[in-house]
Amino acid sequence: MFNSLQDKLESAFKNLKGQARITELNVAATVKEIRRALVDADVNYKIAKDFTDKIRDKAMGEKVLNAISPGQLMVKIVKDELTELMGGEEATFNAKGNPAVILIAGLQGSGKTTFSGKLANYLKTKKGLSPMLVAADIYRPAAMEQLRVLGEQIGVEVYIEPENKDAVAIAKNAVAQSKAKNKNVIIIDTAGRLAVDEAMMTEVSNIKNAIDPQEILFVVDSMTGQDAVNTAKAFNDRLDFSGVVLTKLDGDTRGGAALSIKYTVNKPIKFVSNGEKMDALDVFYPERMAQRILG
Numbered sequence: 001m002f003n004s005l006q007d008k009l010e011s012a013f014k015n016l017k018g019q020a021r022i023t024e025l026n027v028a029a030t031v032k033e034i035r036r037a038l039v040d041a042d043v044n045y046k047i048a049k050d051f052t053d054k055i056r057d058k059a060m061g062e063k064v065l066n067a068i069s070p071g072q073l074m075v076k077i078v079k080d081e082l083t084e085l086m087g088g089e090e091a092t093f094n095a096k097g098n099p100a101v102i103l104i105a106g107l108q109g110s111g112k113t114t115f116s117g118k119l120a121n122y123l124k125t126k127k128g129l130s131p132m133l134v135a136a137d138i139y140r141p142a143a144m145e146q147l148r149v150l151g152e153q154i155g156v157e158v159y160i161e162p163e164n165k166d167a168v169a170i171a172k173n174a175v176a177q178s179k180a181k182n183k184n185v186i187i188i189d190t191a192g193r194l195a196v197d198e199a200m201m202t203e204v205s206n207i208k209n210a211i212d213p214q215e216i217l218f219v220v221d222s223m224t225g226q227d228a229v230n231t232a233k234a235f236n237d238r239l240d241f242s243g244v245v246l247t248k249l250d251g252d253t254r255g256g257a258a259l260s261i262k263y264t265v266n267k268p269i270k271f272v273s274n275g276e277k278m279d280a281l282d283v284f285y286p287e288r289m290a291q292r293i294l295g
Protein backbone atom coordinates (compact mmCIF):
# COMPACT_ATOMS: atom_id res chain seq x y z
CA MET A 1 0.00 0.00 0.00
CA PHE A 2 1.22 3.49 -0.90
CA ASN A 3 4.64 2.07 -1.81
CA SER A 4 5.52 4.67 -4.39
CA LEU A 5 4.44 7.53 -2.09
CA GLN A 6 6.48 6.06 0.75
CA ASP A 7 9.60 5.83 -1.42
CA LYS A 8 9.21 9.37 -2.72
CA LEU A 9 8.70 10.87 0.73
CA GLU A 10 11.70 9.00 2.04
CA SER A 11 13.79 10.39 -0.78
CA ALA A 12 12.44 13.93 -0.09
CA PHE A 13 13.69 13.73 3.50
CA LYS A 14 17.15 12.75 2.30
CA ASN A 15 17.74 16.44 1.48
CA LEU A 16 17.75 17.10 5.20
CA LYS A 17 19.09 13.97 6.80
CA GLY A 18 22.79 13.85 7.61
CA GLN A 19 23.32 17.48 6.55
CA ALA A 20 25.70 19.48 8.75
CA ARG A 21 23.95 22.75 7.97
CA ILE A 22 20.43 23.13 6.71
CA THR A 23 19.51 26.14 4.62
CA GLU A 24 16.18 27.52 3.50
CA LEU A 25 17.04 26.11 0.10
CA ASN A 26 17.22 22.56 1.55
CA VAL A 27 13.82 23.02 3.14
CA ALA A 28 12.34 24.44 -0.05
CA ALA A 29 13.69 21.51 -2.06
CA THR A 30 12.23 19.03 0.42
CA VAL A 31 8.85 20.74 0.40
CA LYS A 32 8.82 20.72 -3.40
CA GLU A 33 9.60 17.01 -3.49
CA ILE A 34 6.86 16.29 -0.97
CA ARG A 35 4.40 18.19 -3.17
CA ARG A 36 5.46 16.23 -6.23
CA ALA A 37 5.14 12.95 -4.31
CA LEU A 38 1.58 13.83 -3.33
CA VAL A 39 0.57 14.85 -6.83
CA ASP A 40 2.07 11.60 -8.17
CA ALA A 41 -0.02 9.74 -5.58
CA ASP A 42 -3.09 11.30 -7.23
CA VAL A 43 -3.71 13.98 -4.64
CA ASN A 44 -5.35 17.00 -6.28
CA TYR A 45 -2.83 19.82 -6.91
CA LYS A 46 -4.63 22.38 -4.75
CA ILE A 47 -4.72 20.00 -1.79
CA ALA A 48 -1.04 19.13 -2.27
CA LYS A 49 -0.14 22.81 -2.46
CA ASP A 50 -2.12 23.80 0.63
CA PHE A 51 -0.55 20.90 2.47
CA THR A 52 3.02 21.75 1.55
CA ASP A 53 2.51 25.47 2.20
CA LYS A 54 1.58 24.51 5.75
CA ILE A 55 4.59 22.23 6.04
CA ARG A 56 6.90 25.03 4.87
CA ASP A 57 5.41 27.56 7.31
CA LYS A 58 5.64 25.14 10.20
CA ALA A 59 9.20 24.14 9.30
CA MET A 60 10.28 27.76 9.32
CA GLY A 61 8.29 28.53 12.47
CA GLU A 62 9.69 25.54 14.31
CA LYS A 63 13.22 26.42 13.33
CA VAL A 64 14.09 23.31 11.38
CA LEU A 65 17.13 25.28 10.23
CA ASN A 66 18.66 25.27 13.72
CA ALA A 67 17.40 21.90 14.90
CA ILE A 68 19.89 19.27 16.02
CA SER A 69 18.22 16.73 13.76
CA PRO A 70 16.32 18.73 11.15
CA GLY A 71 15.39 15.61 9.20
CA GLN A 72 13.58 14.11 12.20
CA LEU A 73 11.81 17.36 13.01
CA MET A 74 10.63 17.64 9.41
CA VAL A 75 9.31 14.04 9.45
CA LYS A 76 7.37 14.86 12.61
CA ILE A 77 5.87 17.99 11.06
CA VAL A 78 4.81 16.02 7.98
CA LYS A 79 3.38 13.23 10.12
CA ASP A 80 1.29 15.66 12.17
CA GLU A 81 -0.01 17.38 9.05
CA LEU A 82 -0.81 14.07 7.31
CA THR A 83 -2.77 13.05 10.40
CA GLU A 84 -4.69 16.33 10.27
CA LEU A 85 -5.31 15.98 6.53
CA MET A 86 -6.91 12.56 7.11
CA GLY A 87 -9.16 13.82 9.89
CA GLY A 88 -7.01 14.18 13.01
CA GLU A 89 -8.79 12.21 15.69
CA GLU A 90 -10.36 8.78 15.22
CA ALA A 91 -13.98 9.27 14.11
CA THR A 92 -16.88 7.98 16.16
CA PHE A 93 -19.19 5.32 14.79
CA ASN A 94 -22.68 5.20 16.23
CA ALA A 95 -24.16 1.70 16.32
CA LYS A 96 -26.45 2.26 19.29
CA GLY A 97 -30.18 2.29 18.68
CA ASN A 98 -33.32 0.28 18.68
CA PRO A 99 -32.39 -0.70 16.08
CA ALA A 100 -29.45 1.40 14.91
CA VAL A 101 -30.02 1.90 11.19
CA ILE A 102 -26.95 2.03 8.96
CA LEU A 103 -27.29 2.83 5.28
CA ILE A 104 -24.55 1.79 2.86
CA ALA A 105 -24.15 3.68 -0.43
CA GLY A 106 -21.63 3.81 -3.25
CA LEU A 107 -20.97 2.85 -6.85
CA GLN A 108 -21.35 -0.68 -8.13
CA GLY A 109 -18.14 -2.62 -7.64
CA SER A 110 -16.87 -0.31 -4.91
CA GLY A 111 -17.12 -3.12 -2.36
CA LYS A 112 -20.45 -2.20 -0.71
CA THR A 113 -21.84 -5.70 -0.32
CA THR A 114 -18.54 -7.10 0.92
CA PHE A 115 -18.25 -4.24 3.40
CA SER A 116 -21.85 -4.70 4.60
CA GLY A 117 -20.98 -8.29 5.47
CA LYS A 118 -17.75 -7.25 7.17
CA LEU A 119 -19.48 -4.56 9.21
CA ALA A 120 -22.15 -7.02 10.37
CA ASN A 121 -19.41 -9.48 11.31
CA TYR A 122 -17.46 -6.76 13.17
CA LEU A 123 -20.51 -5.56 15.13
CA LYS A 124 -21.43 -9.12 16.01
CA THR A 125 -18.03 -10.44 17.01
CA LYS A 126 -16.31 -7.31 18.34
CA LYS A 127 -19.23 -5.32 19.74
CA GLY A 128 -21.55 -8.13 20.82
CA LEU A 129 -24.48 -6.73 18.82
CA SER A 130 -27.19 -8.64 17.03
CA PRO A 131 -27.15 -7.34 13.44
CA MET A 132 -29.43 -7.91 10.49
CA LEU A 133 -28.38 -7.37 6.88
CA VAL A 134 -30.81 -6.04 4.29
CA ALA A 135 -30.52 -6.56 0.53
CA ALA A 136 -32.05 -3.44 -1.00
CA ASP A 137 -30.46 -3.82 -4.44
CA ILE A 138 -33.59 -4.63 -6.42
CA TYR A 139 -31.87 -4.58 -9.81
CA ARG A 140 -29.30 -7.31 -9.43
CA PRO A 141 -30.52 -10.66 -8.11
CA ALA A 142 -26.83 -11.63 -7.93
CA ALA A 143 -26.26 -8.89 -5.37
CA MET A 144 -29.03 -10.25 -3.14
CA GLU A 145 -27.62 -13.74 -3.48
CA GLN A 146 -24.11 -12.46 -2.67
CA LEU A 147 -25.38 -10.89 0.56
CA ARG A 148 -27.35 -14.02 1.44
CA VAL A 149 -24.19 -16.13 1.07
CA LEU A 150 -22.11 -13.69 3.14
CA GLY A 151 -24.77 -13.66 5.85
CA GLU A 152 -24.74 -17.44 5.99
CA GLN A 153 -20.95 -17.42 6.25
CA ILE A 154 -20.90 -15.07 9.25
CA GLY A 155 -24.11 -16.32 10.87
CA VAL A 156 -26.09 -13.12 10.40
CA GLU A 157 -29.71 -13.04 9.21
CA VAL A 158 -30.24 -11.42 5.81
CA TYR A 159 -33.56 -9.76 4.99
CA ILE A 160 -34.54 -10.32 1.36
CA GLU A 161 -37.75 -9.72 -0.60
CA PRO A 162 -36.89 -11.13 -4.04
CA GLU A 163 -40.22 -10.19 -5.63
CA ASN A 164 -40.43 -6.64 -4.27
CA LYS A 165 -39.26 -3.99 -6.72
CA ASP A 166 -39.57 -1.09 -4.28
CA ALA A 167 -36.30 -0.52 -2.41
CA VAL A 168 -37.88 2.02 -0.04
CA ALA A 169 -40.60 -0.44 0.97
CA ILE A 170 -38.02 -3.19 1.49
CA ALA A 171 -35.99 -0.92 3.78
CA LYS A 172 -39.09 0.04 5.81
CA ASN A 173 -40.27 -3.57 6.08
CA ALA A 174 -36.78 -4.60 7.17
CA VAL A 175 -36.73 -2.03 9.98
CA ALA A 176 -40.10 -3.34 11.23
CA GLN A 177 -38.87 -6.93 11.01
CA SER A 178 -35.68 -6.17 12.87
CA LYS A 179 -37.70 -4.73 15.76
CA ALA A 180 -39.92 -7.80 15.84
CA LYS A 181 -36.83 -9.98 15.92
CA ASN A 182 -34.99 -7.96 18.54
CA LYS A 183 -32.09 -7.06 16.27
CA ASN A 184 -30.28 -4.01 17.56
CA VAL A 185 -28.54 -2.93 14.37
CA ILE A 186 -29.55 -3.17 10.73
CA ILE A 187 -27.27 -2.64 7.77
CA ILE A 188 -28.93 -1.78 4.46
CA ASP A 189 -26.95 -2.55 1.32
CA THR A 190 -28.30 -0.38 -1.51
CA ALA A 191 -28.01 -0.58 -5.30
CA GLY A 192 -25.06 1.08 -6.98
CA ARG A 193 -24.47 2.03 -10.60
CA LEU A 194 -21.27 2.08 -12.58
CA ALA A 195 -21.22 5.88 -12.50
CA VAL A 196 -23.03 8.61 -10.60
CA ASP A 197 -26.58 8.49 -11.85
CA GLU A 198 -29.69 10.50 -10.99
CA ALA A 199 -32.01 7.52 -10.58
CA MET A 200 -29.62 5.86 -8.13
CA MET A 201 -29.19 9.05 -6.12
CA THR A 202 -32.96 9.59 -5.95
CA GLU A 203 -33.52 6.04 -4.76
CA VAL A 204 -30.90 6.21 -2.02
CA SER A 205 -32.18 9.63 -0.90
CA ASN A 206 -35.71 8.22 -0.74
CA ILE A 207 -34.51 5.33 1.41
CA LYS A 208 -32.69 7.80 3.64
CA ASN A 209 -35.80 9.94 4.07
CA ALA A 210 -38.01 6.94 4.78
CA ILE A 211 -35.92 5.30 7.49
CA ASP A 212 -33.81 8.11 8.95
CA PRO A 213 -30.53 6.20 9.35
CA GLN A 214 -28.14 7.28 12.06
CA GLU A 215 -25.12 6.42 9.97
CA ILE A 216 -24.81 6.69 6.19
CA LEU A 217 -21.54 5.21 5.06
CA PHE A 218 -20.24 6.01 1.61
CA VAL A 219 -18.11 3.15 0.27
CA VAL A 220 -15.40 3.93 -2.26
CA ASP A 221 -12.68 1.99 -4.04
CA SER A 222 -9.36 3.54 -3.01
CA MET A 223 -7.79 2.41 -6.28
CA THR A 224 -9.81 5.02 -8.20
CA GLY A 225 -7.79 8.05 -6.99
CA GLN A 226 -9.27 11.43 -7.92
CA ASP A 227 -12.41 9.76 -9.30
CA ALA A 228 -13.02 8.48 -5.79
CA VAL A 229 -12.91 12.04 -4.53
CA ASN A 230 -15.29 13.33 -7.23
CA THR A 231 -17.71 10.49 -6.53
CA ALA A 232 -17.55 11.24 -2.81
CA LYS A 233 -18.46 14.84 -3.55
CA ALA A 234 -21.46 13.84 -5.69
CA PHE A 235 -22.79 11.43 -3.03
CA ASN A 236 -22.21 13.85 -0.20
CA ASP A 237 -24.04 16.65 -2.01
CA ARG A 238 -27.12 14.41 -2.21
CA LEU A 239 -26.89 12.30 0.91
CA ASP A 240 -24.89 14.31 3.42
CA PHE A 241 -23.34 11.03 4.54
CA SER A 242 -21.76 10.55 7.96
CA GLY A 243 -18.59 8.76 7.00
CA VAL A 244 -16.44 7.12 4.35
CA VAL A 245 -15.29 3.54 3.93
CA LEU A 246 -12.17 3.10 1.83
CA THR A 247 -11.94 -0.32 0.22
CA LYS A 248 -9.22 -2.34 -1.50
CA LEU A 249 -6.40 -0.84 0.52
CA ASP A 250 -4.72 -4.23 0.21
CA GLY A 251 -4.21 -3.48 -3.49
CA ASP A 252 -1.64 -1.28 -5.12
CA THR A 253 -3.40 1.97 -4.31
CA ARG A 254 -1.43 5.19 -4.65
CA GLY A 255 -2.98 6.99 -1.71
CA GLY A 256 -4.79 9.93 -3.33
CA ALA A 257 -8.25 8.94 -2.11
CA ALA A 258 -7.17 8.36 1.48
CA LEU A 259 -5.38 11.70 1.56
CA SER A 260 -7.94 13.87 -0.26
CA ILE A 261 -11.41 12.75 0.81
CA LYS A 262 -11.61 14.40 4.22
CA TYR A 263 -10.31 17.68 2.80
CA THR A 264 -12.85 17.59 -0.04
CA VAL A 265 -16.08 16.58 1.69
CA ASN A 266 -15.20 17.27 5.32
CA LYS A 267 -16.45 13.86 6.41
CA PRO A 268 -14.25 11.38 8.25
CA ILE A 269 -13.02 8.06 6.96
CA LYS A 270 -14.45 5.57 9.46
CA PHE A 271 -13.37 2.15 8.18
CA VAL A 272 -10.89 0.67 5.75
CA SER A 273 -11.39 -2.59 3.96
CA ASN A 274 -8.29 -4.50 3.05
CA GLY A 275 -9.17 -7.82 1.54
CA GLU A 276 -11.98 -10.08 0.46
CA LYS A 277 -12.24 -12.06 3.70
CA MET A 278 -14.94 -11.15 6.20
CA ASP A 279 -12.44 -10.12 8.88
CA ALA A 280 -10.42 -7.85 6.57
CA LEU A 281 -11.82 -4.67 8.10
CA ASP A 282 -10.16 -2.01 10.25
CA VAL A 283 -11.35 1.04 12.08
CA PHE A 284 -9.54 4.01 10.53
CA TYR A 285 -6.97 5.81 12.68
CA PRO A 286 -5.53 8.88 10.91
CA GLU A 287 -2.35 8.90 12.98
CA ARG A 288 -1.56 5.23 12.36
CA MET A 289 -2.15 5.71 8.65
CA ALA A 290 0.18 8.73 8.61
CA GLN A 291 2.81 6.64 10.40
CA ARG A 292 2.43 3.86 7.83
CA ILE A 293 2.77 6.30 4.95
CA LEU A 294 6.04 7.60 6.42
CA GLY A 295 7.34 4.03 6.85
Ligand code: GDP
Nearest residue numbers: 108109110111112113114247248273274275276
Ligand atom coordinates in the same frame (compact mmCIF):
# COMPACT_ATOMS: atom_id res chain seq x y z
P1 GDP B 1 -20.53 -3.77 -4.69
O1 GDP B 1 -20.94 -3.88 -6.13
O2 GDP B 1 -20.23 -2.35 -4.33
O3 GDP B 1 -21.46 -4.41 -3.74
O4 GDP B 1 -19.10 -4.49 -4.58
P2 GDP B 1 -18.72 -5.95 -4.04
O5 GDP B 1 -18.81 -6.00 -2.57
O6 GDP B 1 -19.46 -6.98 -4.81
O7 GDP B 1 -17.17 -5.96 -4.42
C1 GDP B 1 -16.70 -5.90 -5.76
C2 GDP B 1 -15.46 -6.78 -5.88
O8 GDP B 1 -14.41 -6.24 -5.08
C3 GDP B 1 -15.67 -8.20 -5.37
O9 GDP B 1 -14.96 -9.07 -6.20
C4 GDP B 1 -15.08 -8.18 -3.97
O10 GDP B 1 -14.61 -9.44 -3.57
C5 GDP B 1 -13.93 -7.20 -4.15
N1 GDP B 1 -13.59 -6.49 -2.90
C6 GDP B 1 -14.41 -5.83 -2.06
N2 GDP B 1 -13.71 -5.27 -1.05
C7 GDP B 1 -12.41 -5.59 -1.25
C8 GDP B 1 -11.19 -5.28 -0.56
O11 GDP B 1 -11.13 -4.59 0.46
N3 GDP B 1 -10.04 -5.78 -1.10
C9 GDP B 1 -10.05 -6.54 -2.24
N4 GDP B 1 -8.88 -6.98 -2.70
N5 GDP B 1 -11.17 -6.83 -2.92
C10 GDP B 1 -12.33 -6.36 -2.44
